[in-house]
Amino acid sequence: MRASLLQVDVNEGESVESRRRRVAALVREQAGADLVVLPELWTTGAFAYEDFAREAEPLDGPTLEAMAAAARDAGVWLHAGSVPERAAADGGSATGDGPLYNTSLVLSPTGDLAAVYRKIHRFGFDKGEAVLMSAGDALVTVPLPHTTLGVATCYDLRFPELFRGLVDAGAETFVVPAGWPDRRRSHWTLLAQARAVENQAYILACGTAGTHAGVPQAGHSIVVDPWGEVLAEAGPGEQVLTVDFDPAKVAKTRDQFPALKDRVLGLDRPHP
Numbered sequence: 001m002r003a004s005l006l007q008v009d010v011n012e013g014e015s016v017e018s019r020r021r022r023v024a025a026l027v028r029e030q031a032g033a034d035l036v037v038l039p040e041l042w043t044t045g046a047f048a049y050e051d052f053a054r055e056a057e058p059l060d061g062p063t064l065e066a067m068a069a070a071a072r073d074a075g076v077w078l079h080a081g082s083v084p085e086r087a088a089a090d091g092g093s094a095t096g097d098g099p100l101y102n103t104s105l106v107l108s109p110t111g112d113l114a115a116v117y118r119k120i121h122r123f124g125f126d127k128g129e130a131v132l133m134s135a136g137d138a139l140v141t142v143p144l145p146h147t148t149l150g151v152a153t154c155y156d157l158r159f160p161e162l163f164r165g166l167v168d169a170g171a172e173t174f175v176v177p178a179g180w181p182d183r184r185r186s187h188w189t190l191l192a193q194a195r196a197v198e199n200q201a202y203i204l205a206c207g208t209a210g211t212h213a214g215v216p217q218a219g220h221s222i223v224v225d226p227w228g229e230v231l232a233e234a235g236p237g238e239q240v241l242t243v244d245f246d247p248a249k250v251a252k253t254r255d256q257f258p259a260l261k262d263r264v265l266g267l268d269r270p271h272p
């Protein structure tokens, strides 16, 4: 299976509309890949808090439209990263004036919307995304022809129980779009390897490059195999990171070193 991670440079010098066009062209250039992955909040930047409301779009907004056409033209599965989503007042997916979510979109090679994931763990503690956006509450897996994706977004990477939940739901390949800051780059790499090793799964973690809202981005998108080996790692700048991997290695690893079978369930909950 071939995956291409598009580590997009997100900076204020480029308009959202121009970046959308540029990214759509980059996706079209990946024809021949099975799966293309984009980063978190690449239209605005994950730290451009004041732009979230202005650039927020409904699920069927301009980003979905542009990415669906690009996925169809390239004939690829596309994890289109996430967008600031403006939901309907009832929290539904129609256009509306309801809450904001950090919402990931997964598109099929025919350009159909295959999955939607609203980020569960919002970053910022008492500011930024944590106060501006609402939290999702549903785990999302996406069956592809050769592997089942489990999706998570950026800060979610720090919460191993979410990944366990995805494994229990059948995930074999985690896809994690991010806008991870450079000052915590060592955590990014370490956590990506940890989530892969402990769950005996692939992880495709795609970050942004450049600087926006004064926050230099880590770049260094990374692909790790179920044994924890780094298959590919990007540098700091905009880059297409392409990797070939064998999805069957997940089952082989889980079979030959069956640590997942030794799990004791319920330890993450207080005892009565």
Ligand SMILES: O=C(O)CCC(=O)C(=O)O
Pocket (backbone or CB within 6 Å): 046, 122, 123, 153, 154, 155, 156, 158, 179, 180, 181, 184, 187
């Ligand atoms: O956890 C971190 O250090 C970064 C998280 C983050 O930037 C995000 O979720 O947008």
